[in-house]
Amino acid sequence: MTAGTGRAAAADPRPLFGAYGIVKRFGDFTANDHIDLEIRAGEIHALLGENGAGKSTLMKILYGLLAPTEGVVTHRGDVVRLGSPEDARRLGIGMVFQHFSLCENLTVAENIALVMGRGLGRAALARRIAALGETYGLHLDPERPVWSLSAGERQRIEIVRCLLQDPKLVILDEPTSVLTPGEAELLFTVLERLRAEGRALLYISHRLDEVRRLCARATILRAGKVVGACDPRAESAGSLAAMMVGAQVCEVAPAAPAAPGGERLRLDRLSLPAPGLHATGLRDISLAIRGGEILGIAGIAGNGQAELFAALSGETRAGQAGAVLIDGVPAGHLGVNARRRRGAAFVPEERNGHAAAPGMSLSENVVLSRHATAPLTRFGFLRRGAAQALADRVIATFDVRKAGPDPAAGTLSGGNLQKFVVGREILANPGILVVDQPTWGVDAAAAARIRQALVDLAAAGSAILVISQDLDELFEIADSIAVLHAGTLSPAVTRARTTREAVGLLMGGAEDMPPAVTGAVPPSEAAHAT
Amino acid sequence: MRLDLVPRGHRSPVVEALSPALAFLAAVLVGGVAVSLLGVSPAAAFSVYFIAPLSELWSLQEIAIKAAPLALIATGLAFCYRANLWNIGAEGQFVVGGLAGGMVAIATHGSTGATFWILPAMLAAGTLAGIAYAMIPALLRVKLGVSEILTSLMLVYVAELLLDYMARGPLRDPAGFNFPQSVTFDDAARLPSLMEGDTLHAGVLVTLAAVGLAVVVLGRSLFGFEMRVVGASPRAARFAGFGAERLTLAAFAISGGAAGLAGIVEVAGRIGQLQPTISPGYGFTAIIVAFLGRLSPVGILVAALVIALTTIGGEAAQIDLRLPLDLTRAFQGLLLGLVLGADVLTRFKVRLVPGAAR
Numbered sequence: 071m072t073a074g075t076g077r078a079a080a081a082d083p084r085p086l087f088g089a090y091g092i093v094k095r096f097g098d099f100t101a102n103d104h105i106d107l108e109i110r111a112g113e114i115h116a117l118l119g120e121n122g123a124g125k126s127t128l129m130k131i132l133y134g135l136l137a138p139t140e141g142v143v144t145h146r147g148d149v150v151r152l153g154s155p156e157d158a159r160r161l162g163i164g165m166v167f168q169h170f171s172l173c174e175n176l177t178v179a180e181n182i183a184l185v186m187g188r189g190l191g192r193a194a195l196a197r198r199i200a201a202l203g204e205t206y207g208l209h210l211d212p213e214r215p216v217w218s219l220s221a222g223e224r225q226r227i228e229i230v231r232c233l234l235q236d237p238k239l240v241i242l243d244e245p246t247s248v249l250t251p252g253e254a255e256l257l258f259t260v261l262e263r264l265r266a267e268g269r270a271l272l273y274i275s276h277r278l279d280e281v282r283r284l285c286a287r288a289t290i291l292r293a294g295k296v297v298g299a300c301d302p303r304a305e306s307a308g309s310l311a312a313m314m315v316g317a318q319v320c321e322v323a324p325a326a327p328a329a330p331g332g333e334r335l336r337l338d339r340l341s342l343p344a345p346g347l348h349a350t351g352l353r354d355i356s357l358a359i360r361g362g363e364i365l366g367i368a369g370i371a372g373n374g375q376a377e378l379f380a381a382l383s384g385e386t387r388a389g390q391a392g393a394v395l396i397d398g399v400p401a402g403h404l405g406v407n408a409r410r411r412r413g414a415a416f417v418p419e420e421r422n423g424h425a426a427a428p429g430m431s432l433s434e435n436v437v438l439s440r441h442a443t444a445p446l447t448r449f450g451f452l453r454r455g456a457a458q459a460l461a462d463r464v465i466a467t468f469d470v471r472k473a474g475p476d477p478a479a480g481t482l483s484g485g486n487l488q489k490f491v492v493g494r495e496i497l498a499n500p501g502i503l504v505v506d507q508p509t510w511g512v513d514a515a516a517a518a519r520i521r522q523a524l525v526d527l528a529a530a531g532s533a534i535l536v537i538s539q540d541l542d543e544l545f546e547i548a549d550s551i552a553v554l555h556a557g558t559l560s561p562a563v564t565r566a567r568t569t570r571e572a573v574g575l576l577m578g579g580a581e582d583m584p585p586a587v588t589g590a591v592p593p594s595e596a597a598h599a600t
Numbered sequence: 601m602r603l604d605l606v607p608r609g610h611r612s613p614v615v616e617a618l619s620p621a622l623a624f625l626a627a628v629l630v631g632g633v634a635v636s637l638l639g640v641s642p643a644a645a646f647s648v649y650f651i652a653p654l655s656e657l658w659s660l661q662e663i664a665i666k667a668a669p670l671a672l673i674a675t676g677l678a679f680c681y682r683a684n685l686w687n688i689g690a691e692g693q694f695v696v697g698g699l700a701g702g703m704v705a706i707a708t709h710g711s712t713g714a715t716f717w718i719l720p721a722m723l724a725a726g727t728l729a730g731i732a733y734a735m736i737p738a739l740l741r742v743k744l745g746v747s748e749i750l751t752s753l754m755l756v757y758v759a760e761l762l763l764d765y766m767a768r769g770p771l772r773d774p775a776g777f778n779f780p781q782s783v784t785f786d787d788a789a790r791l792p793s794l795m796e797g798d799t800l801h802a803g804v805l806v807t808l809a810a811v812g813l814a815v816v817v818l819g820r821s822l823f824g825f826e827m828r829v830v831g832a833s834p835r836a837a838r839f840a841g842f843g844a845e846r847l848t849l850a851a852f853a854i855s856g857g858a859a860g861l862a863g864i865v866e867v868a869g870r871i872g873q874l875q876p877t878i879s880p881g882y883g884f885t886a887i888i889v890a891f892l893g894r895l896s897p898v899g900i901l902v903a904a905l906v907i908a909l910t911t912i913g914g915e916a917a918q919i920d921l922r923l924p925l926d927l928t929r930a931f932q933g934l935l936l937g938l939v940l941g942a943d944v945l946t947r948f949k950v951r952l953v954p955g956a957a958r
Binding site for chain 1: 820821822823825828829832833835836837838839840841
């Protein structure tokens with residue numbers, strides 16, 4: 071299938087870039103197993119797959135970060151050697167990473183100049199940034215320091231950096247994972263524009279709706295192999311997900327609406343100063359969750375989610391005991407283990423290094439958060455058998471895939487480690503569960519499993535607080551939704567009485583939307599996009 | 601041209617166990633080259649360094665007596681280093697422990713009646729003094745955020761000068777013809793000899809007990825687990841509710857206590873009196889021993905024996921072959937570098953990436 075409307079597409083029958091028979095082994099593990107992929111000019115090509123399917127490995131091979139064990143990469147039919155990202159850039163391959171590599175204390179222009187190397191003066195660079203902004207609607211103030219920018223604006227820097235090198239192929243890794251719905255719309259406009267210019271885009275995302283909307287071709291990876299290619303527009307999100315995981319994905323079954331129980335968790339005008347220069351303080355946060363209820367907290371990263379989580383878990387103690395009430399009893403002064411003993415459990419956002427110690431075994435990681443609430447110690451000594459038994463229960467109940475009997479947590483794939491850390495807390499039968507980004511970077515099957523577990527736990531009478539940037543997730547499982555913006559929390563609204571658009575507006579800080587978001591698309595661009 | 605370290609997917613336990621031995625072999629080869637450049641036959645040097653000390657009873661005892669304080673101090677330091685705390689002032693804690701314990705012996709000198717309590721009191725005083733001295737950098741770090749590396753190191757010199765002053769001044773033996781040393785301790789204040797008439801004393805048993813205790817505490821207890829988590833993933837440790845302040849104080853208390861105990865064991869065992877200097881740098885060498893032993897108590901015991909062997913062998917080489925003592929020091933440093941390098945090679949593959957020059 072050739073790509074849609076690109077001008078340059080039809081001229082050359084050979085694909086712009088091809089990867090043939092790509093094999094990449096890490097020791098005994100085969101991350102890519104004879105993968106063929108062709109990318110044509112003027113198409114947005116989706117690369118779909120679960121976590122651990124081999125997408126990142128393939129992407130890194132195409133960008134010269136990894137050398138394939140076998141196989142070749144071609145450019146217009148000629149075999150090319152990609153020994154480093156510089157080789158890739160010379161061939162016109164650019165990359166927008168999922169995790170931004172920006173220096174917070176430098177300005178936009180300085181961050182861009184960092185990767186441009188010598189030979190381009192400050193004024194010339196500023197002119198080129200402005201020109202790109204004009205052409206693509208990527209408006210950036212070159213003099214703004216990066217720490218003052220939203221995630222969407224930061225991503226724009228990455229895209230501009232990439233476009234300054236006039237790439238023929240742009241690889242985008244999960245580009246919308248940090249964006250508000252509005253910012254994502256702007257990004258799609260830019261991507262459409264790039265495609266229409268005849269550039270190729272390799273689009274990696276978990277969000278199947280986006281893929282169906284943007285992409286004309288998709289290559290699906292599973293366990294390191296290509297398992298299918300399709301036109302995502304002709305498929306449903308469900309059928310795409312099924313191809314990715316090799317089985318029909320169950321939708322989350324809503325629990326029978328039980329009568330809500332008594333109030334289990336309350337925050338009463340919780341305020342905390344910002345813990346650091348670029349951190350967010352919390353201002354007058356109040357909320358209440360009853361047993362059987364799931365409260366979703368939406369918001370863009372960096373609006374106080376980490377600080378709110380720490381205040382709930384007790385990693386940061388509140389100034390007043392009464393600011394946090396667990397089952398009606400003041401708990402703001404208590405540390406994390408005292409709160410656990412009162413029936414609360416917590417799942418932080420970062421799996422590696424916060425929820426789990428990556429270098430330690432799974433059984434040791436069970437001890438990490440459960441030593442105060444499970445019989446894992448006797449007279450100060452570890453009961454290793456009991457820890458292993460509990461780890462095995464988590465692994466069996468939540469279908470955690472692993473290599474070896476008790477591997478280090480860091481060797482698990484993201485989705486499996488997330489199932490492990492969520493399962494570890496759920497098996498404690500918590501009366502209150504606080505989860506930060508429960509399915510961040512997790513494949514569809516694992517995400518469905520985790521969401522189902524949360525819904526089931528609520529149905530059993532627990533109060534659950536879910537902090538998430540994923541609106542689809544919140545609208546799927548939360549009973550009511552509140553929005554965290556700049557350290558303040560909007561009142562919670564029941565799911566039935568709000569919409570994604572209304573929540574999206576609050577996430578952007580409705581009453582004072584940054585001009586970059588509202589006015590970024592000049593009339594001419596807007597006309598082009600439609 | 602660029603060097604990349606690529607993590608090995610699969611790590612062979614055999615290779616990991618063999619890597620220190622291979623590093624030792626490499627160090628011996630490099631050392632052999634250095635020896636031959638100095639005009640001495642490498643075979644003769646090898647024999648004097650590594651064979652002779654192992655073939656005579658007196659030198660075996662010397663090795664044990666030298667290894668004991670090294671292993672005891674390094675075992676304590678392992679708790680600190682596992683928790684990412686850098687107490688490099690064990691030398692000072694050693695000296696203060698020896699001084700405090702020795703003062704008990706001097707104060708009870710010549711006492712009659714029940715004397716069975718004197719030796720335990722000395723050991724307790726030495727341990728407590730080491731703990732107290734280690735609390736200075738620990739509290740400065742916890743309360744004021746002062747770098748423990750600097751304070752613990754600088755306090756070494758304070759301790760050494762304090763001992764020097766005490767041995768020359770207030771604690772000098774009045775009947776000692778103005779020699780800068782204290783009275784010779786009574787028998788009740790000496791660690792008993794393990795073999796009649798020989799130098800091997802009961803301090804060796806203290807070290808073995810401490811190493812055994814450390815194996816259990818570090819590997820099996822919740823406290824040891826806390827130490828390991830704090831060092832490996834500080835944020836996960838906070839999530840687990842392990843208080844960093846409490847663990848910092850505990851780690852310094854353990855390492856300071858072990859060093860202080862080693863100090864008084866040395867004074868009550870080998871030396872038998874207070875002198876202006878009581879340590880040939882045990883507290884610093886123990887840092888090498890701790891890392892050679894990869895911060896595991898059993899590994900530390902082996903590493904201490906190896907270092908003691910090279911030290912005894914080095915002294916013999918100085919006498920028999922006129923090789924400089926610096927060569928021994930250089931060899932010990934070389935050994936540490938190679939062991940750490942071999943560790944990196946077991947964990948990573950080294951890949952040469954051609955081109956990509958900046």
